[in-house]
Amino acid sequence: MSRVRIVVFALAALALPALASAQDARFLVPPAADAKPPKAREVPQFREELRKLVEGLAQYAEARDPRFIVVGRNPLGLMATSGWEMQRLALVDPKAEDRDPVPDTAPGAPFRRILRDLDAVALDDLNCPKPAPKPEDPPLTSAQIKAEAARAAQIAAIRARGTPILSLDRCDRPRAELARKGRADKALSVAAIGAPDAPKRLPAERPPYENAEGVATLADARNAYWLRSPRAYGSKADWLAAAAKSNADLLIVDAFYSADQPLTKAEVAALKYKFMGPRRLVLAEIDLTAARDDRHYWKREWRIGETPILREPLRDHSNGALANYWLQEWKDILGAYFVGLMDLGFDGVLLDGLGAADRLEYEVILE
Numbered sequence: 435m436s437r438v439r440i441v442v443f444a445l446a447a448l449a450l451p452a453l454a455s456a457q458d459a460r461f462l463v464p465p466a467a468d469a470k471p472p473k474a475r476e477v478p479q480f481r482e483e484l485r486k487l488v489e490g491l492a493q494y495a496e497a498r499d500p501r502f503i504v505v506g507r508n509p510l511g512l513m514a515t516s517g518w519e520m521q522r523l524a525l526v527d528p529k530a531e532d533r534d535p536v537p538d539t540a541p542g543a544p545f546r547r548i549l550r551d552l553d554a555v556a557l558d559d560l561n562c563p564k565p566a567p568k569p570e571d572p573p574l575t576s577a578q579i580k581a582e583a584a585r586a587a588q589i590a591a592i593r594a595r596g597t598p599i600l601s602l603d604r605c606d607r608p609r610a611e612l613a614r615k616g617r618a619d620k621a622l623s624v625a626a627i628g629a630p631d632a633p634k635r636l637p638a639e640r641p642p643y644e645n646a647e648g649v650a651t652l653a654d655a656r657n658a659y660w661l662r663s664p665r666a667y668g669s670k671a672d673w674l675a676a677a678a679k680s681n682a683d684l685l686i687v688d689a690f691y692s693a694d695q696p697l698t699k700a701e702v703a704a705l706k707y708k709f710m711g712p713r714r715l716v717l718a719e720i721d722l723t724a725a726r727d728d729r730h731y732w733k734r735e736w737r738i739g740e741t742p743i744l745r746e747p748l749r750d751h752s753n754g755a756l757a758n759y760w761l762q763e764w765k766d767i768l769g770a771y772f773v774g775l776m777d778l779g780f781d782g783v784l785l786d787g788l789g790a791a792d793r794l795e796y797e798v799i800l801e
Contacts, residue, residue, distance in 0.1 A: 450487065488551055506554075516795060561619070659685055663688075674704070688719055725767075
């Protein structure tokens with residue numbers, strides 16, 4: 435491990451709350467297809483555990499620096515009570531079925547809890563046009579129609595509360611077109627650079643709605659780039675030089691060029707200024723549920739299926755594994771990582787991996 439990483443990412447640890455841990459080891463790996471359904475009381479509350487992770491990090495950031503920005507990527511699943519959660523509750527407490535359900539938008543319920551902790555909500559491809567249906571496509575089921583309506587209602591409720599919305603646009607459309615739609619719909623278009631099917635490098639042309647003013651809040655930003663894959667550049671220096679030449683109001687970046695080349699405090703400070711000079715915002719990505727082998731915390735001896743915090747490979751991450759994020763060992767890693775990002779001087783974070791509970795609830799069938 436390089437000395438830089440030790441200094442940057444091991445300064446302090448954030449004590450995330452230890453949740454109930456009565457679950458046995460069989461929930462640390464995906465169940466076999468013929469496995470007997472587990473007792474509901476023994477199963478982790480996957481969605482609630484993730485909500486508490488978000489809350490713990492957001493509360494730490496608020497106490498340390500009220501100006502620190504916390505953005506949640508695709509948090510809508512955490513903002514609603516799932517059918518799996520209701521089934522688990524009914525199995526643990528049969529009397530729950532006799533009580534009127536509490537609306538998700540009620541005080542203390544998921545929608546208000548999560549939105550309280552987020553300064554903005556980022557949604558994938560919100561400004562992108564929906565693919566035209568093909569003749570061979572089956573008609574939407576009633577469940578799919580209901581889910582789409584629920585999603586639209588959530589987005590409308592977020593808008594009504596005045597929470598900024600970012601659209602992480604990965605579609606192959608002109609940036610100016612996406613920026614215009616975002617401006618009209620009040621969903622800032624964040625051009626994804628390095629995502630699958632997206633450009634691998636920052637564009638040479640000026641960003642849409644180029645802004646000569648300094649940017650202090652998300653509401654001030656008129657354009658943004660999400661630099662997903664710095665390895666598209668031949669070196670860390672090339673990557674930083676390309677970012678420095680941009681006049682974007684907002685940059686979302688990876689804090690690592692590679693496992694042994696994290697950004698330094700001076701490099702983060704330099705990124706905070708547009709090429710033309712005024713201040714901009716720089717956020718760092720942090721995945722709450724994926725352990726990656728190109729990160730400072732990864733140990734060479736870790737193996738999926740043998741190391742408790744590593745659950746299974748991630749289909750969309752060749753270098754990542756789904757973490758058993760309710761384990762204290764993972765919380766300790768995550769807390770130290772989060773503190774390290776704040777120590778580096780980032781203006782905020784993009785919290786990723788918030789959809790992991792959907793996969794886990796699908797895998798674990800309750801008895």
